[in-house]
Amino acid sequence: MLASTYNPLLVLSSIFISILASYTALGMVGRIAAAQGRAAYGWLAGGACAMGIGIWAMHFVGMLAFRLPIPLGYDAVITALSLLIAIASSAFALWILTYKTLPWPRLLAGALLMGVGIISMHYTGMEALRMNPGIRYVPSLVAASVAIAIGASGIGLWMAFHLRGRSLHSGWLRLGAAVILGLAIAGMHYTGMAAAQFSSGSICGALGAGVDSRWLALVVIVVTMAVLGIALVSSVLDARLESRTAKLAGFLADANGELRHRALHDSLTNLPNRVLLADRLAQCIHAADAEEGQFALMFMDLDGFKAVNDAYGHQAGDALLVEVARRILSRVRPEDTIARLGGDEFVLLTGLLEPKDVAGLAESLLTIIREPFQLAGHELRVSTSIGIVMYPRDGASQRDLLTNADAAMYHSKSLGQNTYCFFQASMSANAQQQLQLLHDLRMAMERREFVLHYQAKVDAHSGIITGAEALLRWHHPVRGLVFPDEFIPAAEKNGMIVQIGEWVLGEACRQLCIWHEKGHRDKSVAVNLSGLQFGHTGLVQAVCDVLQRNNLDPRHLTLEVTETVAMRDADASILILQQLNDTGIRIAIDDFGTGYSSLLYLKRLPAHELKIDRGFVRELPHSTEDAAIVSAILALGHTLNLKVVAEGVETVAQQQFLTGLGCDSLQGYLFGRPMPPDQFLEMLTPS
Structure with missing residues (x-):
């Protein structure tokens, strides 16, 4: 028998090619599984070529590493046939891995068929030497190489299937699997080579007519590395592109989900809209x-x-x-x-x-x-x-x-x-009335249907008219004269009260300027502030603008705030009232005695007047309880250096009683009902 040797460098090169081919094949599996349509067939064909060339190159370089004491050559046709067998086996393996599942029967059948293909490639490649006499094989080693080929194929298919969906971040796991698979394939090859025996006096029939092995090893290595490198780079680039595409698709899905959520939910509370x-x-x-x-x-x-x-x-x-x-x-x-x-x-x-x-x-x-x-x-x-x-x-x-x-x-x-x-059915009609009222309110501002009537305020001791309180009225085109109690709640509900309140303030100041021009320069006007208007952030600036626009001395304007509104948030009220007081206007606390005042806060309010609610005046002087309450309010007001005004005075007895208690000003039907501005001017001008 001829003694054989191996070139260590080529042996190492063949093992490296085997590992690289396995690593590339594992990556190509993922690309094939992820692709669809024609792209999947393209990746399958390219993967089969890259994988087949890699396995065949490992086998061929291993054969080139083999040395005999006689010259060797390789039949080109048989060598090409072994390459085709390698590519066909690889295509079969990659096709198996396109299935969504890999049950054990399919895995075993695939390992058997692929192992047979690799063995066929190897021993066909050995026949490319065309030895004479022919090569003899050790049966036990041949059987071992077949078992290794089938086992390596089974391991490779199982690893490739379970790694095909992994991301680029599982590179080390993929490299480890490639090393195991590459060593298994190399082990099969060198076991098969060890099974070959060459008789003494053997001659290589492919020498001369075949391919010269002296430069073939370098060409095979370079070409194989180039093919595997291109396949590997393509796989990596495609994987990254797919990863970025997947991320972009994820971002788009999240964005679409967010848009759908926003379209169906309130942006503030996140409740359904x-x-x-x-x-x-x-x-x-x-x-x-x-x-x-x-x-x-x-x-x-x-x-x-x-x-x-x-x-x-x-x-x-x-x-x-x-x-x-x-x-x-x-x-x-x-x-x-x-x-x-x-x-x-x-x-x-x-x-x-x-x-x-x-x-x-x-x-x-x-x-x-x-x-x-x-x-x-x-x-x-x-x-x-x-x-x-x-x-x-x-x-x-x-x-x-x-x-x-x-x-x-x-x-x-x-x-x-x-x-x-x-x-209840009766509520529907009321709701329609409310809706109609809101509609009419909006039109009232545009049609200038609001007017002010003025009720005199007199000095309790002299009976001289000191000014008037501006009272809002609505000349409805159908309902006639409408009083505030009928429409103010609706105006507060829809927020129109702020706009209406600003009109009342401006109109009252304009009318006061007319009275001043007529010679009544000592007269003042009082305007009520609603709760919404009092809390509006632009109130102070609106008051300043009105005073400036009418060139009106602030001390002739009194703003009335109900006790309930003033005490709703005493700290905030003090701040607002102080800002108003700084402009020079007068502040009155209206309907005093009907709310729940804290004396601690009351003494801090920058007010000038207390107005006794008409409910305490109605039964005077006959009701001892009301008399006691009025007396207490007067005492409290004067102690705090506040003027006290009584509303709802309708009889001479009430006037005399309140004057006797020390009330500063009086207001009520006894001195005149609310009246249009021209009529009030006539009242100011003695005949």
Whole structure:
């Protein structure tokens, strides 16, 4: 037998090529699995070529590393055939791995077929030597090489399948698998080479007509490395592109999800908005119709929210709405829907079936919302009015349900707020009246239907008219003269009271200037401030602008604020009143005695007058209780260096009694009813 040797450098090169080919093949599997359509076939063809050339090159370089004491050559046709076998085996292996699953029967069948292909490639390559006499093989070693080939194929298929979905960050795991697989393939090759025996006197038939092995090793190594390198770089670049595309797709999916969420949810409270509420309401109606069931809808509107919003700014108002939403969510069931329609309006959909259960939930919401809110360093208080409808009793459509619930809510407000009402048919007409009133109010400003009437204020001791209180009236085109009690609550509800209040202030000052020009320069005018107007952030500037526009001395203007409004948030009121006082105008606390004043805060208020409410004057001098209250108010006011004005004086007896107690000014029907400005001017001018 001829003695054989190996070139160590070429042996190491063949092992390196085997590992590199395995690493490349593992990467190509991922690309094939991720691709679709024609791209998948392209990656399959390219992967099969790269993998097949790599395995074949490992085998061929290993054969070139083999040395015999005779010259060797290789038949080009048989060598090319062995390469085709390697590529075909690789294509089969990659095709197996395109399946979504790899059960054990498929894995075993694939390992067997691929192992046979690799063995066929190896022993076909050995035949390319065309030895004469032919090569003899040791059966046990041949069997071992076959077992190694099948085992290596099975290991390779299993590793490739489980690594195909891994990201680039699993490179070390992939490298480890490539080393194991590469060494297994190299082990199969050199086991097969060890099985080959060459008889003494053997001649290589491919010598001369075949391929010369002296330069073939370098060409094979360079070409193989180039092919594997291109395949590896392409795989890596494609993987990164896919990763970035996947990230971009993820970002787009997140962005679309966020857009969908924003389109269906309120941006402030994150509650469902009107659009999502309509969808949920439609589902409830459909389910109730299908099961002959029912559900409840609650329309909630906060009481006093606009005052908070105007007094403390929109940030405090927004924070309050968020906290209200949180409190409501804490009391409703997960399957219920609470939505914000905008502003301070909320709608609750609940599947509660019994009215008593719905009423219990409404009571719970009233209780939790009227508890104080600690926000922005202030204690804020609001309540809510709730209107309730039951489907299908109170409406067959979404529009009917919302309209009737809104009507029930308005009815609950008319009962004093902080309560709930179930819808009744009579409420619908009232709701329509309210809507018409709001519409007419908006038109009233444009059509200049508002007018001011003036009621005289006289000195209690001399009886001389010192000024007048401006009182708002509405000349409605259909209803005639409308008094404030009928439309001011609606104006406060929709926020128009601020605009109306600014008009009243400007018109009263304009009229006062006319009286001054007529020679009555000692007269003054008093204007009432609503709660919303008093808390509005632009109040002080609006007052300054009016005084400047009319060139009016501030001391001739008195702003009246009710005791209840002034004491709603005493610290904030003191700040606002001080700013108004700094302009030089006079401040009066109206309806004194009807609220809940703190003497600690009252003495700090920069006020000039206290106005005794007409309710304490009506029964004078016959009621000892009212007389005691009036006497106490007069004593308190004078102690605080405040002028005291009594309203509602209608009789001479009341005038004499109040004057005797030391009242400074009087106002009431005894001295004249509210009258138009021209008539009041005639009253000022003696005939």
